[in-house]
Amino acid sequence: MTLLDIKELTKNFGGLTAVSDVTMHLNDNELVALIGPNGAGKTTLFNLLTGVIVPSEGTISMQTDNGLQVLNKMKPYKVAQTGLARTFQNIRLFKDLSVLDNVLIAMTANNKEGFFESIFRLPSFYHKEAALRKEAVDLLKIFDMQDQVDNLAKNLPYGAQRRLEIVRALATKPRILFLDEPAAGMNPEETADLTRLIRQIQKEFRITVLLIEHDMSLVMNLAQRIYVLEYGQLIAEGTPAEIQKDEKVIKAYLGGES
Ligand SMILES: Nc1ncnc2c1ncn2[C@@H]1O[C@H](COP(=O)(O)OP(=O)(O)OP(=O)(O)O)[C@@H](O)[C@H]1O
Numbered sequence: 001m002t003l004l005d006i007k008e009l010t011k012n013f014g015g016l017t018a019v020s021d022v023t024m025h026l027n028d029n030e031l032v033a034l035i036g037p038n039g040a041g042k043t044t045l046f047n048l049l050t051g052v053i054v055p056s057e058g059t060i061s062m063q064t065d066n067g068l069q070v071l072n073k074m075k076p077y078k079v080a081q082t083g084l085a086r087t088f089q090n091i092r093l094f095k096d097l098s099v100l101d102n103v104l105i106a107m108t109a110n111n112k113e114g115f116f117e118s119i120f121r122l123p124s125f126y127h128k129e130a131a132l133r134k135e136a137v138d139l140l141k142i143f144d145m146q147d148q149v150d151n152l153a154k155n156l157p158y159g160a161q162r163r164l165e166i167v168r169a170l171a172t173k174p175r176i177l178f179l180d181e182p183a184a185g186m187n188p189e190e191t192a193d194l195t196r197l198i199r200q201i202q203k204e205f206r207i208t209v210l211l212i213e214h215d216m217s218l219v220m221n222l223a224q225r226i227y228v229l230e231y232g233q234l235i236a237e238g239t240p241a242e243i244q245k246d247e248k249v250i251k252a253y254l255g256g257e258s
Pocket of ligand 1: 013018041044045
């Protein structure tokens, strides 16, 4: 089933077309990669899909519990409520808060009830808080971070900060998770761990994952399907085996790296 449908999407910045007439889709519970050389328009596409910027043309529609919704002009928090979550290229944690608080904030951002319970500290507030804490710790366990719950985010090693970002995105219970260069700056061992984790969370939470990544071993190991962007245009779509053989891709991207 198609979960996210993107039709003829274009974004102009003045005279520059950063994303040009892109049509693509994401199916339920699939793991897709978006690759392309520097400046190809990958981050701009993520920003369009998550409501950070508004498209110049085209449509983005998402299959939600309330039927098909057009996301084009929605604010980012509204887009998030339809079930989209993302991480950013540069780490955006609350660095002076604990690991656990970072996750709890992400969880409660989507929790609309409980105003009076929390103001008056009713017993139900404490029950809910205990349940949320357990849920947060369970999530952190999957990422092998259960021993770091009380550490400040800023004191975590770099790889752990990146993992915490993914935990925070997952804490919002998304149907689609966008990961912007999740392995950037990681060493090979951390990248291998991350590859396993991404596969595990996609299966366990039955979510769709779209990731931007420059690390080709991660992409080829992990993705079921790959889209390739060059100068804002989609130049190829296919399985990792197909993409590795694609003449246009070799010329535009992979060829440049070998
Ligand atoms: N807010 C903006 N205003 C003007 N130009 C922009 C803006 N954001 C991006 N661009 C331009 O759009 C093009 C695409 O940039 P984008 O960051 O989306 O590429 P990318 O594929 O994510 O690159 P990288 O792999 O280096 O992160 C680039 O030429 C960039 O300079």
